[in-house]
Amino acid sequence: MTITKNQNGSQLDMALEGRLDTATAPQLEAELKQSMDGVTELTLDFAGLEYLSSAGLRVLLSAQKVMNQQGSMVIKNVNETIMEIFDVTGFADILTIE
Amino acid sequence: MKKKNRRLAVVMVASIVALIVILSVIVAVTGYQQFTHVLERQYNDTAYEVAETALTYLNPDKLEGYLQSGQTDEEYDAILARLDELVVSSNCNFIYVAKIDETDYMTTTYIYDSVNPATGFDRYEFGYVSRDTDPKYVDDLKHILTTGGRAEKYLYSYTESGAHTTAGLAVQDSSGRVVAVIGVEKSMTVLYGARSTYVRWVATIAVTMVVLTLLVYLLWLNRKVIRPIAEITGEARRFANDGENPVTSLKATQNRYEIGVLASSILKMEAEIKRYIDNLTAVTAEKERIGAELDIATHIQSSMLPCIFPAFPDRPEVDIYASMTPAKEVGGDFYDFFMVDDTHLAIVMADVSGKGVPAALFMVIGKTLIKDHTTPGRDLGEVFMEVNKLLCEGNGEELFITAFEGVLDLKTGQFNFVNAGHEMPFIRRKGKYTPEKIRAGFVLAGMETTRYRMGSLQMEPGDAIFQYTDGVTEATNADNELYGMERLEAVLNQNADAAPDALLTAVKADIDAFVGDAPQFDDITMLCLEFKEMMR
Structure with missing residues (x-):
């Protein structure tokens, strides 16, 4: 998985490419942990994301919980397969998806 | 040497x-x-x-x-x-x-x-x-x-x-x-x-000098170079052969030249190697111990899942079969089924996010809580809300569980269920499996305030329910293709008449054929409950 980060003050954009699964979720978790301090607007771009597993969902949930405390988190460009996962798991209700 | x-x-x-x-x-x-x-x-x-x-x-x-x-x-x-x-x-x-x-x-x-x-x-x-x-x-x-x-x-x-x-x-x-x-x-x-006298003298002096110099030089060479090097090479060869008992002193360390440094280095190196080997041995032993404990953990985990089939030989109303194939030693998936009371059979299918020991421990807590709280006559939405609250407490690892629980009333065929972010089940009606689009609540242990609502559907004798985890639909082949709902639905309907154990075996075989040699990262867990007849 490739993560492209773009930080602008308290604004953090992250574009994910590839598969977010058990093998790559720790990578995203580490990246987020490293850059989330002081961020009030977190945007995750899922345009290049092909697959999302429960390990990936866990990282998203953690990030959402942190952002609930310090600002807002938006996920954009979610494809149909992943949207289905969000719907089935109920994540669609707790995430802000554009 | x-x-x-x-x-x-x-x-x-x-x-x-x-x-x-x-x-x-x-x-x-x-x-x-x-x-x-x-x-x-x-x-x-x-x-x-x-x-x-x-x-x-x-x-x-x-x-x-x-x-x-x-x-x-x-x-x-x-x-x-x-x-x-x-x-x-x-x-x-x-x-x-x-x-x-x-x-x-x-x-x-x-x-x-x-x-x-x-x-x-x-x-x-x-x-x-x-x-x-x-x-x-x-x-x-x-x-x-x-x-x-x-x-x-x-x-x-x-x-x-x-x-x-x-x-x-x-x-x-x-x-x-x-x-x-x-x-x-x-x-x-x-x-x-x-002149000839002069030449004779020079020759004599030269020869004498050569002999004397050589004698002194050879003595010196033997004492200061040959013997120390022989000692060092002897020791190095001995240590290389048995790797045991590093020496603590060599005479050659007293040598004032580079040989002394070499000897000291050999001593130091032997001690280091010995320490390293000891350390490695200890680490390996520790690793073996952990491996053995993981084996035990795997055993405990699998024995926690009901695995005696037929599960209810004195219940002609139902036939049930379930299986779990963990991807790692200890998995995060679990299934469960148990009698809530004489007329109610509960089934649970769940998947803990993450893998390995943390997921397995969380799974044990989740499984125990769900079973404990499923009491006769209790609303399943309430059960999940209670379990969710308990799981949210002290969930430092921020794991969560997608879970499905259903309770079948053997007398009426009413099937109550609750879904916390889990895959939708397949229901066989009139000999055909179709995915049952049911409402999903949020995952367990995700948000403390999540509300769950119980759903209900009617099952007739001859109907069956097939529930699974995402390890099935997301099994991946070498081309990175997912197994998917369509393939699952197809294989279910090819074996629509099969009994639960035969059905699960057929699905597993189909997944294996699809995956080939590609490595799997998720547990594959399935359960099939067939409602054969109303309880009289």
């Missing part, structure tokens, strides 16, 4: 011998040349002194007169007698005075010629003319006659009669004109003997 050390010594000794021999030869040759040069010079100087002395005896003004008249006088005889005395007393070979023809410097007319009787030669009488002057003397004669000085070069010759040197001086009359040359030839007989 010992053999190589010896070779090293041979090379070192040979190079030293060669060096000393070359040095000796250079010293000897230089000394020989210097010795010869000094001695020749000495002899030549003596010859010149004799020539100077002889010159004072002469009366140069008369010489040309003698030659012109062809007559000598009494003074001539007296001078010749004195020269004869001089040639003997000065131990010279010849003293001669001669007129040189200045046209070609090759014709010599002798005026005086004194010969040392010891040489065995006869003198050239007055007026004797020689025309065979050695060409190599011509330049010197010319120099003497035109400048009135000494010969520029030393005149030496080495003939069979022995080595000799010649002094040549101009004879000038009272007006300063050069009228003749005087030559003195002195034998250098002592030179040979002295």
Whole structure:
């Protein structure tokens, strides 16, 4: 998985490419942990994301919980397969998806 | 290794011998040349002194007169007698005075010629003319006659009669004109003997030096190089072979040269290697212990899932079968089924996010909580809300569980269910499996405030429910394709009439065929409940 980060003050954009699964979720978790301090607007771009597993969902949930405390988190460009996962798991209700 | 050390010594000794021999030869040759040069010079100087002395005896003004008249006088005889005395007393070979023809410097007319009787030669009488002057003397004669000085070069010759040197001086009359040359030839007989003595001495000293130097050098080499290196290589070989008991001291560490450093390094290295091996052994043992405990954990986990089939042999109303294939040693998936009371059968299918031991521990808590809270007559939405709250407490790892629970009333066929973010089940009605689109709540342990609502559907005898985890639909082949809902639905319907255990075996075989050799990262868990008849 490739993560492209773009930080602008308290604004953090992250574009994910590839598969977010058990093998790559720790990578995203580490990246987020490293850059989330002081961020009030977190945007995750899922345009290049092909697959999302429960390990990936866990990282998203953690990030959402942190952002609930310090600002807002938006996920954009979610494809149909992943949207289905969000719907089935109920994540669609707790995430802000554009 | 010992053999190589010896070779090293041979090379070192040979190079030293060669060096000393070359040095000796250079010293000897230089000394020989210097010795010869000094001695020749000495002899030549003596010859010149004799020539100077002889010159004072002469009366140069008369010489040309003698030659012109062809007559000598009494003074001539007296001078010749004195020269004869001089040639003997000065131990010279010849003293001669001669007129040189200045046209070609090759014709010599002798005026005086004194010969040392010891040489065995006869003198050239007055007026004797020689025309065979050695060409190599011509330049010197010319120099003497035109400048009135000494010969520029030393005149030496080495003939069979022995080595000799010649002094040549101009004879000038009272007006300063050069009228003749005087030559003195002195034998250098002592030179040979002295020189060979010198060479013998140099050779003797050189050989003695070589032998003494070699002895001292070999002793030193043996003590300071060969023996320490042999000790170090011996120890290194021993340690390399058994890797045990590193030594704590080597004599070679006292060596003042690099060998001492080498020895110290070997000691240090052995100790380090030993420590490393011990450490590695301990770590490996620890790893084996953890591995064994993980085996036990896997065993405990799998034994926590109901695995005795048929599960309810005295219940003709239902047939149930379930299986879990963990991807890692301990998985995060679990299933469960149990009788809530005499007429209600509960099934649970769940997937903990993440893998390994943390997921397995969380799974145990989740499974226990769900079973504990599923009490007769209780609303399933309430059950999940309660379980969710309990799971949210102290969930530092931020794991969560997707879970599906259903309770079948065996008397009525009513199937109540609750879904916390889990996959939708397949229901077989009239011999055909279709995915049942049911509302999903949020995952368990995600948000403390999540509300869950119970759903309900009616099952008729002959219907069945198939529930699974995402390990099934997200099994991946080598081309990164997912197994997917369509393939699952297809294989279910190909085996629509099969009993639960046969169905699960068929699905698993289909997944295996699809995946091939591609590695799997998720547990594959499935459950099938067939409602055969109403309870009477």
